[in-house]
Amino acid sequence: MNTGFYIAQQVINAISLGSLYALVAIGLSMVFGILRMTNFAHGDMMMVGAFGTLVLGWLGLPFGLAFLGGIAIGAIAGVIVERTAYRPVRGSADVTLLLTSLAVTYILENLGILVFSSSPRNFPIPDWMNEALQFYDGQITFTQINVATIVLTAVSLGFLGWFVTRTDAGLGMRAAAEDLGAAQLVGLDVNKLIIVAFAIASGFAGLAGILWAAQSGIVEPDMGFTPLLKAFVAAIIGGFGSIAGALLGGYILGALEVFIVAFLPSEVSPYRDAIVFALLIAFLLFRPNGLLNRTQEVKL
Amino acid sequence: MRPEMRFAIGLALAAGLATSAYAADDTIKIGAPFNVTGALSSLDAPALNGAKLKLKEINDAGGVLGKKLELVIYDTKTDPTVIASVASQLINQDKVPVAFGFTDSDSVLALGPIFQQAGVPFITPGATSPKLPEQIGDQVFLACFGDNVQAAAGAEFVAGKLAGKNVYLLRDNSTEYTTLLAKYFEEAFTHNGGTIIGRDDYKSGDKTFTAQITKIKAGAKPDVVYVSAMPDDIGLIVKQMRQAGITQPIVGGDGYDTPLLTQVGGKASNDVYYSTHAYMAADSTPGIQKFYTDYKAAYGMDPENAFAALGYDTLGLIADAITRAGSTDPAKIRDAIAATDGFAGITGSITFPKDVRVPAKTVTMIGVKDEKLFLAGEVKPTFIPAP
Amino acid sequence: MSRAAAFVATIVAVAVVAGLVAILPQLVNDYIVRVVIVMCISGVLVASMGLGNGFTGVFSLGHVGFVAVGAYVSGILSLSQAAKHSYLPDLPGWLSGITLPFLPATIVAGLVCVVLALVVGAPLMRLSGYFVSVATLGFLIIVNVVLINAVDFTRGARTFTGVPLETTLRWAAGWLVVTVIVLARVVYSPTGRRYLSVREDVIAARAVGIKVLPARLSAFTLGAFFAGVGGSLYGHYLGSFSPASFYMAYTFALISMLVIGGMQSISGALVGVVVVTVLSEVLRNLERGLDFGAFAIPPLYGASQIVLGIIFILIMIFRPSGIMGDREFGLGRFVKRKRA
Incomplete structure (x- = not known):
């Protein structure tokens, strides 16, 4: 097999995986930027979004509508969690926020099991999405889902870029991320901004969840946890709290994961997750602000 | 208090x-x-x-x-x-x-x-x-x-009905079941004269197997790919392999015995074979x-x-x-x-x-054709690896 | 507390525990005894977790990583020769030749964790807030990956089994007493006050000449020792385990005990263990469904976890320092209690 094609194929794989990580990491970073909260329950919005789409599909909605509905359900779930669990502890110690979100994860996953059982379920998608595109005699292959993932990620990013630079709510969110107290002082409705931030972050997670389910073909209650851990790594590599950083981190992580397995000897590939998390620790130690974020006090 | x-x-x-x-x-x-x-x-x-x-x-x-x-x-x-x-x-x-x-x-x-x-x-x-x-x-x-029996049955099925000599072995390295099954398969298959021409690992819960798949395509062409997998993952693995153009038979153990194989795999699940406990279908035994x-x-x-x-x-x-x-x-x-x-x-x-205290049972081999399961054979293996 | 009073209190406490341990198996059946053993093991783990997480304020999510190392190290050391031959044939010669009794194996497991904690903690204890939480979570994940891949030593993802079942109520309660005494000695000493000042205000602590890194690192390391000990107790209680036993689910279970009880006191850790364990057992039996004859509640498996999660959040909202906060139990009227 031609080495050039092999590399090209792996790059495509990396972009597709990286897009998903980026979608999750952006929401994580957005919430962190405003509330300084490491939101473990963020991954569960993927599960909520995917199950939302699945249920709407059962109710007879065409896939496109179910898809949009799933994103909306993810966004609503995020807002509900913020309103019921996070707002009462807002402003508490870092650890309190972190632990609250851990408990929310625990509840949501078990709720998912109670309602849907923990058996994975088939996630039906339209046939065209499964179609494989082959180039150069099948030496480069990718599917319509990969294309859809990349396109939808790009569209969402475009929307987010427009939102945070061109709308009042978006500008307010950035102000809140800069300094929550000051934003409140100048009269911004912080509660509303935080709700908007959670809606967007969770909607993105819902989208990632649906795409994840479409790629893997199944939905299950704990589907969000592993991507969430990876999104943490992505967000921190990029600079926790920075949207652009999360985007960059997502693609770097996607590339790293694919390349470790593709280009290193097979004795190394089982250690992929160890390498990824060692990188995370290295970043925390030597470059805690990541690649793009402004300086914050995190070390002694 | x-x-x-x-x-x-x-x-x-x-x-x-x-x-x-x-x-x-x-x-x-x-x-x-x-x-x-x-x-x-x-x-x-x-x-x-x-x-x-x-x-x-x-x-x-x-x-x-x-x-x-x-x-x-x-x-x-x-x-x-x-x-x-x-x-x-x-x-x-x-x-x-x-x-x-x-x-x-x-x-x-x-x-x-x-x-x-x-x-x-x-x-x-x-x-x-x-x-x-x-x-x-x-x-x-x-x-x-036991897994040794079903792996041996799978190995004999590959060498016999599928006439496979060179097998690529892909396994989930995160569970006892999948690691043991792969080990027993290798023992039985090489004992019967076959060759394992390559092997790779993944972890249950992975959603993209493209890196592993690209590697399979990069090396010498195997006759059969044996994938030791858990139920949650197999539909996806099969789908991604077929999409990437791996057309050889895919064989595995009773982890494949889930509706997800054909639901998620769709037509990609054709030409997949697995060892399991019973042929579960509408045209099976009355029981x-x-x-x-x-x-x-x-x-x-x-x-x-x-x-x-x-x-x-x-x-x-x-x-x-x-x-x-x-x-x-x-x-x-x-x-x-x-x-x-x-x-x-x-x-x-x-x-x-x-x-x-492990029962002597016949192993059922199931195949998939036109996205439907069929009884591909019943095997009582002659060589069984020691537990 | 004066020295003499503290001494008396310790003696009384030890006597009470010894008495309970002696009579309990006569009073209740084996199931309850087992629940108590699990409580003692959890007590060792949660109290030691509270040392770093509560007293120095460095919230580590990696404690279970040390528990895993402790379980595997002690397991390898105390496996019989025959078991080693059949389960771990590729073990290096110097390890396959030795079989240690329970106590030395447990202590060695703790010491291995101490070394590991020094190596890991030296860089990580420089971090603060959620950064240290995420970094230690990374440590836990790395331990998990290494355990799965170090097949010669751990059998990989396959079940590690054949560990002699030696964790009796006596052993578990004995180690719990040792843990509590050692931790209490450390926490209510000048060292312990350094921990508190480091937690409350890093800059002020440094200003008065307290070295932050050694304070955090010593707490982390001591905690790791007892995590290793607890891991050994756990391994010798069940006799078999796998890397999956020591991962997120166990981490959440221990954290919920610590947080619900209150992480700023040793009593809090113990109260959390008792409350969460009893609650889980009761809920676990309730969720099987109730039959009142006239009407029946169908089983709702998983409901116990949800109730526990909601209690956790309510504690976070209304009592973020847990049931006990920073209070400790005295021995009531036996010993006159003063603030440390």
């Missing part, structure tokens, strides 16, 4: 709760610890559902020894400490004379020693590690064949047809995987043993289980050879 007092209240609560469980004498209690929640629930829950179906059948037919059977079900939450507590609860509080449960060896190993010590027999419907009984002791039985219909009627869906049928058979096996023992004495039930000869289950006939 002082800690001792809290402690005392806690104990009183737990003890009160424990004694409140009303014991009726007109039933025979059978312990049923299963991981209904937690990581293993997608395998354990169907097994329990299957068993409940059998329970209803037995009781509707009048029960055993003139008494109704009663399942004492506990959710062990995929937590070894809960499993150990439940094991003790079943023996000391509920005083069950026999129990069955679990689909993985971790759980059985956490519970087994406590049953062994108490001299109460335990049958696992789905933990296919053939080492289990010897690891724990003479009270523990398998109702399914399985009935099981299929009843399961759907009771739970609103097709059986999720082979463990449902194994749970069904295991309770049948226990009822049969109690009948033959003519008593609810644990020691007599144990001996009756060990003496089981030709119990006709829907997953095949169960016989325990003398002093072996």
